[in-house]
Amino acid sequence: MSVLIIAEHNNQQLNPATLNAVTAAAKLGEVHLLVAGHQAAGVAEAAKQVPGVAKVLLADAPYYENGLAEEIAPLAVKLAGDYQHIAATATTFGKNLLPRIAALLDVPQISDLTEVVDNKTFIRPVYAGNAFETVQSDAAKLVLTFRATAFEAAPSSGGNAEVVAVEAADQQNLSRFVSQKLIQSDRPELARADIVVSGGRALGSAEQFNAVITPLADALGAAIGASRAAVDAEYAPNSAQVGQTGTVVAPKLYIAVGISGAIQHIAGMQDSKVIVAINKDPDAQIFNVSDYALVGDLFQIVPELISALKA
Amino acid sequence: MKALVAVKRVVDYNVKVRVKADGSDVDIGNVKMSMNPFDEIAVEEAVRLKEAGKVNEIVAVSLGGKKSEETLRTALAMGADRAIHVETDAKLEPLHVAKLLKAVAAKESPDLFLLGKQAIDDDANQTAQMLAALLNAPQGTFACKLEMKDGEVWVTREIDGGEETLALKLPAVVSADLRLNEPRFVKLPNIMAAKKKPLEKLSPADLGVDVAANVKVLKVAEPKQRQAGVKVGSVAELVEKLKNEAKVI
Numbered sequence: 043m044s045v046l047i048i049a050e051h052n053n054q055q056l057n058p059a060t061l062n063a064v065t066a067a068a069k070l071g072e073v074h075l076l077v078a079g080h081q082a083a084g085v086a087e088a089a090k091q092v093p094g095v096a097k098v099l100l101a102d103a104p105y106y107e108n109g110l111a112e113e114i115a116p117l118a119v120k121l122a123g124d125y126q127h128i129a130a131t132a133t134t135f136g137k138n139l140l141p142r143i144a145a146l147l148d149v150p151q152i153s154d155l156t157e158v159v160d161n162k163t164f165i166r167p168v169y170a171g172n173a174f175e176t177v178q179s180d181a182a183k184l185v186l187t188f189r190a191t192a193f194e195a196a197p198s199s200g201g202n203a204e205v206v207a208v209e210a211a212d213q214q215n216l217s218r219f220v221s222q223k224l225i226q227s228d229r230p231e232l233a234r235a236d237i238v239v240s241g242g243r244a245l246g247s248a249e250q251f252n253a254v255i256t257p258l259a260d261a262l263g264a265a266i267g268a269s270r271a272a273v274d275a276e277y278a279p280n281s282a283q284v285g286q287t288g289t290v291v292a293p294k295l296y297i298a299v300g301i302s303g304a305i306q307h308i309a310g311m312q313d314s315k316v317i318v319a320i321n322k323d324p325d326a327q328i329f330n331v332s333d334y335a336l337v338g339d340l341f342q343i344v345p346e347l348i349s350a351l352k353a
Numbered sequence: 354m355k356a357l358v359a360v361k362r363v364v365d366y367n368v369k370v371r372v373k374a375d376g377s378d379v380d381i382g383n384v385k386m387s388m389n390p391f392d393e394i395a396v397e398e399a400v401r402l403k404e405a406g407k408v409n410e411i412v413a414v415s416l417g418g419k420k421s422e423e424t425l426r427t428a429l430a431m432g433a434d435r436a437i438h439v440e441t442d443a444k445l446e447p448l449h450v451a452k453l454l455k456a457v458a459a460k461e462s463p464d465l466f467l468l469g470k471q472a473i474d475d476d477a478n479q480t481a482q483m484l485a486a487l488l489n490a491p492q493g494t495f496a497c498k499l500e501m502k503d504g505e506v507w508v509t510r511e512i513d514g515g516e517e518t519l520a521l522k523l524p525a526v527v528s529a530d531l532r533l534n535e536p537r538f539v540k541l542p543n544i545m546a547a548k549k550k551p552l553e554k555l556s557p558a559d560l561g562v563d564v565a566a567n568v569k570v571l572k573v574a575e576p577k578q579r580q581a582g583v584k585v586g587s588v589a590e591l592v593e594k595l596k597n598e599a600k601v602i
Contacts, residue, residue: 333580
């Protein structure tokens, strides 16, 4: 049996997060990718070049333009007959849509899984990553979301899948897209960056956050993250939050500046390859997971670090 | 307008849970339990809508063992008008919860459903979306702002990279994100008053919902422990180690 992955895109570009799901799903069977959008033929063109994708299903309707779960879920259900698994990456798009599909199919969903053991057995974190459950289901169909950081991204070129147009499902008209406000940034995307520099409450103000964290991120070509405390205090935008309920990251290098290391924050970054913590409190929890700990005043250390990096 | 709020009793968010030695489950025998933090935010939002005159009745619902009653009393103390406890010792999966909530909704006919975006124990983030699907209702997940406008509910959602706003027809299901509001502290007189508010008991059987497990937990394991790190004495030493030892810059 094959796997249907719901592609995430903005009608022009395939979101690279989808590539992680392709890698994860390849363990389950032949991978088909559903591109539901409006005038999204370019996305289907990109999708067909992903090695490991056997078929791209392209559904076009104006009401698929904004990725509304109410509209896309019935389409996935209509196509579900041929598939044993329906999956996506556990981004906000995948988390929003997939449970709706699962409930319409009356089958369980297994969320944010980090390992595929076999077609019905999976491993996933619970309790903010303090435990990992191995779960199994004999349900005829399963809906899955994959944690992006747990699977390599599939390459974006080299494949040549067949693109098949599929008919749209009827419009549901339950919800309407009003507006979107995306934070424009030239930096690498937080979830995919090789280096992440994160700031916490100890930065003290939005001005100091920018004055300290931004130049360090610039010096390293890093994405900027933040703890919940820093986001709540509006030092950084909500989308910068790293943790159980924000973005989960696993970069090569994670630098935590003025972050105490609450359980919920650790949950979002503990799979980073190398963790550096800079904190003036020698007993801060963050030092329990850091590879390199530097105890001291971040307002002295970070500028010094920036000059050392530039030297 | 009637609002239904779903609340879950979970391990307190400050507790770092341990896995049982036999790997069967996490050990929550003697740990502090509280209302799931996202559900507190959902209750708070319902209460604010009532205070603003947009909602006239709030029904809090919880599903689970006997002690879920405490969680419902907390919701009542925060301002819910009455409570429904679907009592069961079964390990409920999100799909079960969604079906049970749908069955409760069939009796109550609320216009707005408020849930937390995820429970901090199973971290599933499914129930609100599943409930919306079963009701054929629209969903406003990860809400950081909610407004009632001309018979619709406008929900601003936290998405990767920013925010988006959707307009939902009623009845609608909304799941609360952290920044929707700051839940109030419960005052003692309200705790006393909450003890007198009505709390109805139901069972999954009363609601005609089968709660047999669809997903079995085979094993629960500790996360991989990280190697203990080292303290470095200076910035120069840190940079040297990042370059030559860790080779990440």
